Amino acid sequence: MLFAQRRGTAWRALPLVAAVVAGLMLSPVGQDQASAAPGPSFTNPAVGVPNSADPTLVQYNGNYYYVATTWSSDVVMRRSSTIAGLKSAPEQLVLRTGGTQMWAPHLEMVGSRWYLYYSVEMSGAPRRTHVAESAGSDPMGPYTYRGVVNLMPDNGWAIDASLLKLNGALYMTFSAFHGDGLQSLYIAPMASPVQTSAFGSRISAPTLAWERQDGAVNEGSFALQRGGRTFLTYSASHCNGPNYKLGTLEYRGGDPLAQGSWTKFTNPIFQRNDANGVFGPGHHSFFTSPDGTETWIAYHANSSASQGCGTTRTTRVQKISWNADGTPNLGVPVSTSTVLQGPSGETGGPSRVHIRNRHSALCLDDYNFVTTPGAEVRQWTCNDLAVQDWYLRSVGDGYYEIRNGHSNLCLDNKDFATAPGSVVQQWTCNGLAVQQWRITSVGGGYSTLTNRHSGLCLDDYNFGTAPGAEVRQWTCNGNNAQQWTTL
Structure with a gap:
């Protein structure tokens, strides 16, 4: 039997499908498509402090991927199949920048990378x-x-970069200081x-009065394209105050590198809403719903x-x-008590x-491919097999059910059991507390369970390192043997 030989070989399953993605995933469009059912409801914030300023949120192959400022040199990413699940999704380290501090990470796909x-x-x-x-897709x-x-x-100083595909060419928009100091x-x-x-x-340049509150600033640009038109949305005024907001340029033809090819909207399109308790909304990105029919904005804001x-x-x-x-039309920023339906087409x-x-x-x-209640859980060389696929379903309060694929x-x-050394196993999913695991980030992309x-x-x-190493429960102590990352 094939599975009986698995533990004595180095056999690996080959990938069945190679993802081929063409074009630049920048511009949420979503026209002329039938919409699916909305996803699970949620309330803002979608991601809480501290790693939650300057967000980029993309939707790809049924999952959302999220990066934001971390106040460290590291870039961490969250992944969730729903916006509702993003808040408790574990952070995974994806890049060590080696800098003093990293700001405003921005994720874009070009071709298959x-x-x-x-x-x-x-x-x-x-x-x-x-x-x-990235190495792949x-x-x-x-x-x-x-x-x-x-x-x-x-x-020279240049921050908040994002890509723009226009007239068959690729450009980068960003924020920098001009000779006039703006x-x-x-x-x-x-x-x-x-x-x-x-x-x-x-x-x-920040020349209008609403672009100069608490400081003259244009930054955090992001393209939005629809119906053959190109809008470049951006953050204006200084983030130190509550009047940080979004403005818009529109490309009107000609050389994209010429300021005369862009027309600035006279008024901001998204700004503070005191009645809803939202201040300084800005530094945003746009993404599409999984079914492609809706456009959504992700932005940061303060509550005071x-x-x-x-x-x-x-x-x-x-x-x-x-x-x-x-x-x-971005509307007004909603309050944190407003219940929102998730994007259309989320599977939940x-x-x-x-x-x-x-x-x-x-x-x-899932050791030795067992499918009956009581099946062993061990550690093995990481591979592409379903025995190492685990499905995390939030059950609330930061706890998850963890089911083997x-x-x-x-x-x-x-x-x-409640004593150190207690055995873990696989059992028929039942929703009891013995099958609920709290995922707590310890930094660097690792968490405890x-x-x-x-x-x-x-x-x-026992700090095993060989394939087949045991997994048990032990008094939480913070050492590396109790730290896990999701791949």
Whole structure:
């Protein structure tokens, strides 16, 4: 029997499908398609503090992928099949930037690769835009660092980069300081997703009164394209105050590098709403619903007028609409008590992950392909087989049911034990506390898994490192044998 030989061989399943993705995934359109049922309801914030400012949220192959400022040198990512599940989705480390601090990571797909752009300060040097490239079509990576995107002369300050595909060419929009001292919007032509063909030129300066509150700023640009029209939305005024907001440029033809080719809307399109308790909404991205019929915005905002540019900002999401003249209508930022229906076409299903131990570097595994209640759980060399597929379904309060993709059984605290060394097994999913696990981030993309009934942590028992290493529960102690990452 094939499965009986598996533990003595190095056999691996070959990937069945190679994802082929064409074009640049920038511009949510969603026209002339039948809509599906809405996803599970949720309330804002979609992601809470602290890693929740300057968000980019993309939807790809039925999952959402989320990155934001981390206030460290690392980029971490969340993945969820629903917006409702994003809040409690574990963070996974995808890139160590090596900088002093990283801001505003931005995720874009070009062809079949993902590109992660981020602003970073290297030991007091000017903040510049760097880029990393994925090895394949998985937004979670792995990523390879591709260097600095040279956007301004003399290694100049350039932040908040995002891509724009226009007239068959690729451009990068970003924020930089002009000779007049104004932090402005720039655009640069790209020879490739990682290299410019010329320095940037200014297309917008903060000259209107509503762009100059608490400081004159244009930054955080993001393209929105629909019906053959191109809008470049951006953040205006300074984030230190409650009047940080969104404005819009529209491309009206001609050379995209010329300021005269862009027309600025006279008024902001998204700003504070005191009645709803939302202040300083800005630095945003747009994404489509899974069925392609809806466009949504992800942005950060504060809940108090006295809060500014720090870790108080949280990520909010809401659906946008379109005016009769074809311009975007973002509405008003909703309150955190407003219940929203999830984007159309969300399955509401659990997220599929592999669970790897930090100490052993082995993956949690349905040992010997067993499908009956009581099946063993061990660690094994990470592979592509369904025995290492685990489906995480939120049961509330930060706890998850963890079900194996091969056995369809749930990770279980055997016999309701509570003593260190208690055995874990797989059992028929039943919703009891012995099958509920709290996922708690410990940083660096790793988390602990704590059983709700026993209060013990999932543990690489006796620090095993060989395939077949045992997994048990033990008193939570924070060491690497109790730290797990999702792949």
